[in-house]
Amino acid sequence: MKEYVESTEGKLRLFQLPGYSPELNPDEWVWDNLKKRLGKRAHKSLEDLAEHATEIMLKIEQDRQLIVSFYNHVYA
Numbered sequence: 131m132k133e134y135v136e137s138t139e140g141k142l143r144l145f146q147l148p149g150y151s152p153e154l155n156p157d158e159w160v161w162d163n164l165k166k167r168l169g170k171r172a173h174k175s176l177e178d179l180a181e182h183a184t185e186i187m188l189k190i191e192q193d194r195q196l197i198v199s200f201y202n203h204v205y206a
Contacts, residue, residue, distance in 0.1 A: 159200040
């Protein structure tokens, strides 16, 4: 892996994270964002909850600035 990363001439970097550090994991910020948005509305059924979660995830996926913020938050 190190050889491959070195072959990218600085385009990729490796980061060593502690074994358990959710605050350093950008995925955790995605889930945190999703949970906060889901909690703002009462859901009538499990299907309603699933549909709303899917809508939110699609919006997150399309929001480049938000995605970048998850990484900036981690590596700030």
